[in-house]
């Protein structure tokens with residue numbers, strides 16, 4: 001009796017997309033086939049979500065520009081459109097461009113300072129370990 005039930009391959013307890021039982025043969029341990037393995041399903045869902053987010057145009061654009069500079073980019077794009085359409089005076093567009101350049105310059109100094117501090121901290125830690 002026990003011998004007979006062992007020789008029969010185990011069947012998957014998962015459910016197909018149409019609601020019918022899967023009944024595929026189960027290899028190794030567990031009670032689910034390759035397609036219904038909970039660990040694999042979770043992995044697959046995660047990969048799908050990640051792929052969806054990455055393919056979004058907004059997400060791609062946001063990666064190109066640091067968060068603090070996004071409003072600047074937005075304003076510059078609006079200014080460009082306005083200047084092209086004639087709704088913004090050239091003088092105004094030039095002024096906006098100058099301010100945007102100034103903002104970027106301040107941001108660059110800030111990030112350079114941050115990187116310099118990180119480098120100095122790393123160097124101090126390294127020298128400390130050698131001494």
Ligand SMILES: [Zn+2]
Pocket residue numbers: 012013014015022023024032033034035036
């Ligand atoms: Zn299955």
